Amino acid sequence: MNAPVRRLSLLVGALFAALLVSTTLIQYVFAADLNARGDNRRTLLATYARERGEILVGQDAVARSVPTDDEFRFQREYADGELYSHVTGFYSFYGASGGLEQAENALLSGASDKLFYRRVSDLFTGRSPQGATLETTLDPAVQQAASDGIGDNRGAAVALDPRTGAVLAMVSKPTYDPNSLAGHDLAALDETYQQLQGAENRPLVNRAIGGDLYPPGSVFKVVTAAAALSDGEYTADSVLPGGAELDLPLTDTPLPNFGNQPCSASGEVTLRQALITSCNPAFGDLGMKLGQDTLREQAAMFGFGDELSVPMRVTPSSIGADLNEPQLAQSAIGQFEDRVTPMQMAMVAAGVANDGIVMQPYLVESVIGSDLSVIESADPGELSEAVSPDVAETLTEMMVATVDEGTGRNAQIGGVQVAGKTGTAEHGEGRRAHAWFISFAPADDPQIAVAVVVEDGGESGEQTGGGAVAAPIARQMMEARLNR
Structure with a gap:
């Protein structure tokens, strides 16, 4: 060559x-x-050409793919879009974003390894690939009651089945319409998305499980009371300071009671009375005596600090670290650096309701294939034993008394014993407090545990307390579940 x-x-x-x-x-x-x-674009078109699975609430599809006559073949459609937006998320040219659309994208799109044999079958039969359907645990009546109760206010609500951890409701306000982000008009979609992203009230944020988190205020006193009762040195009848304020070491600024009023005429209260009246001096003193390690360990037993997935990620709740005594007193009443999600506080209520056992929260009951076969079913599991059954029983009695004769009267339900705790959480000088309420019912056979927060006390004028604002919402949610 x-x-x-x-x-x-x-x-x-x-x-x-x-x-x-x-x-x-x-x-x-x-x-x-x-x-x-x-x-x-080739991948985008291929993705849109595949029929995504439905998201069900009860027997109704709140998210489904509908055929179109354009090049994309399918478009996502959301029934009651604003009611379930933070549960479903949305699917658009931005991909799967938020809620179950993002968290379970592989299942909904049909790409999950759990659907492998179905995909192999499709190759041989020539069937078009199709995603799996997700059956949620939500109770539509409880979801609607939570949404109606919060109304146009900013806030969030979560309801759990304390026996299993199933999420019965998850509402975050303000909300948005996911249909406005699921269309095929790219210009209109982009304009809507940018408006939502830039909105001051952040409607895309799911406040129920994330965002900036909230100071819990006095609903955290359930955790402090649990720590005291579990410590072995305290009972419901233990006597605590109950004046109008509590002198704190290392500072000239005392810890005041709500409204600067004494918790009792005698200046002393029992632990039971302290919870019923939400007495700040009593719980501040209790926190300092218990110490930060005991308080932090008890919070952890309820799930604080845990990386949870429902399957959307839940931002871990926390209390401050390296606290001096005044900071510890503030932390014991749910202030200072305490930050929580409504999901976490619903877990606290559910743990007390369930004889001290906190169940792992979950939102998907079952995964159903396109041939209607059940691919996967929820398997409820324990997260932790937060308190003993005896302590849970004592806390329940104290929370029932809080609703029957204390700050939680607006949560009362005729013929049903309700256990609850109010909260009024300060979060900045000159700003109205957040209104909180946690509860469960019936107290002797709990079927629902609830946490509600209304930012800045809502539209209630000066009545920013959890008993006036959040408790009625919780009552409506519990009634919706119990009246099925």
């Missing part, structure tokens, strides 16, 4: 080798990154 032919052969061989290497890199090494690119 002469030299020119040899050189040409080498060049052709090198070109084939380069082609083989580049094809291999594209198809195997870089395939995932290329498919994930937002500007990959």
Whole structure:
């Protein structure tokens, strides 16, 4: 072979080798990154051409794919969109965003390994790939009651079945309509998305499980009371300071009671009376005597600090670290650096209701294939034993008394014994307090545990207390469940 032919052969061989290497890199090494690119129109069209699974509340689909006559073949449709927006999230050109659409995207799109055999079957039968259906644990009546109760206020509500951890309601306000983000008009969709992203009231944030979190205020006193009763040094009849304020070490600023009024005429209260009247001096003193390690450990037993998934990620709740005594007194009444989600406080109520056992919260009851076979079912599991059954019983009695004769009277339900605790959480100088309420019912056979927060006390004027604002919402939610 002469030299020119040899050189040409080498060049052709090198070109084939380069082609083989580049094809291999594209198809195997870089395939995932290329498919994930937002500007990959081919992948986008392929994704839209696949029918995503439904999201069910009861027997009704609150999210489903409907056929279209354009190149995308399907469009996501959300029934009662604003009511369930933070549960469903939305699916659009931005991909799966928020809620179950994002958290369970692999199942809904049909790409999950759990659907492997179904995909293999589709190859042989020629059926179009289809995502799995998610059956949620939500009770539509409780969800509606929570939404109606919060109304146009900012806030959130969560309801759990304390026996299983099933999420019965998850509402965050303000809300948005996911249908406005699911269309095929890119310009209109982008404009809507940018407006929602830039809105001061942050409607895309699910306040029930995330966001900036809230100071819990006096609903945290249930955790402090649990720590005291579990410590072995205290009973419901233990006597605590009950004046109008509590002198604190290391500072000239005392810890005042709500309204600067004494908790009792004698200046002393029992632990039971302290919870009924939500006495700040009593719980501040209790927190300092228990110590931060005891308080932090008790909070952890209720789930504080845990990385939870329902399957959406729940931002961990926390209390301050390295607290001095005045800070510890504030933390014991749910102030200072205490920060919680409504989900976490619903878990506190549910743990007390369930004889001290906190169940793992979950939102998906079952995963159903396109052939209606059940691929996966929820398996309720224990998260922790927060308190003993005896302590849970004592806390329940104290919380029932809080509703019967104390700050939680607005949560009373005729013929039903309700256990609850109010909260009024300060969060800045000159700002109205957040209104809180946690509860469960019936107290002797709990079927629902609830946490409600209304930011800045809602539209209630000066009545920002949890008993006036949040307790009626919780009552409506509990009634909706019990009156099924």
